Amino acid sequence: METVLQDHPILNHASQLGKRLLETEEIQRFRLAEKQVQNSHRVNSLIEEIKRKQKELVHAKHYQKPEYIRQLERELDRLHEELDNLPIVREYQQSQVEVNDILQILTDVLAQAVSEKLDVDVSGDVGGGCGSGGPCGCR
Template structure:
């Protein structure tokens, strides 16, 4: 009987890799920055104020109040800049970039390794322009 995908051994390896990733410095920094953001009354206050202004902006646009729309857009820009300039927000954003880079690199390495191995095992036929399944497209 064919093994189900949930029981596939490679998934156990992937789970272990995922747990190992959680132990990396990049993930630790991200979690710490995330915790600081969540516990910051200043950040949370700015987020609430931004949400309030966005709702007001939706209503102003609905009623076509052009002067009020410009005022709200200016206020939103100021609030976003203020939040983006907070050191803990910059740290959080930087840690997001680092975690994303790590995950992208990991993905690229896995894909490249598998792709190179398939290319060797199929005598270079991978990517020859067809699916190779002999299905409805008729390629083989």
């Protein structure tokens, strides 16, 4: 069956759609922001410092050192806030939200188009669709 799916014409359309998505302004902005974040010395040093502090926190919790735990948690909060307030990180996060929104809308549009033609519930309710013994009564 997998061989049949590999040659299915709809996969060609999906591939073309994927290529067109890569050309959108939102995806281009995301890729640029991602590259800037990856190449930022400040971002990378903050991430490394956060990782070190997280490891220290694990050890402090293991050895039950409450005062040191509180100190590390405060330092981690400060580091996360500093990282989150960097303009390139904010731009990256915003562009990520925009890309996720586009992909979610695309998924919803496809699901709705299929649902309307096949009379299938796409509401996302667990246990409520065909074959589940849900509201339609089928099993």
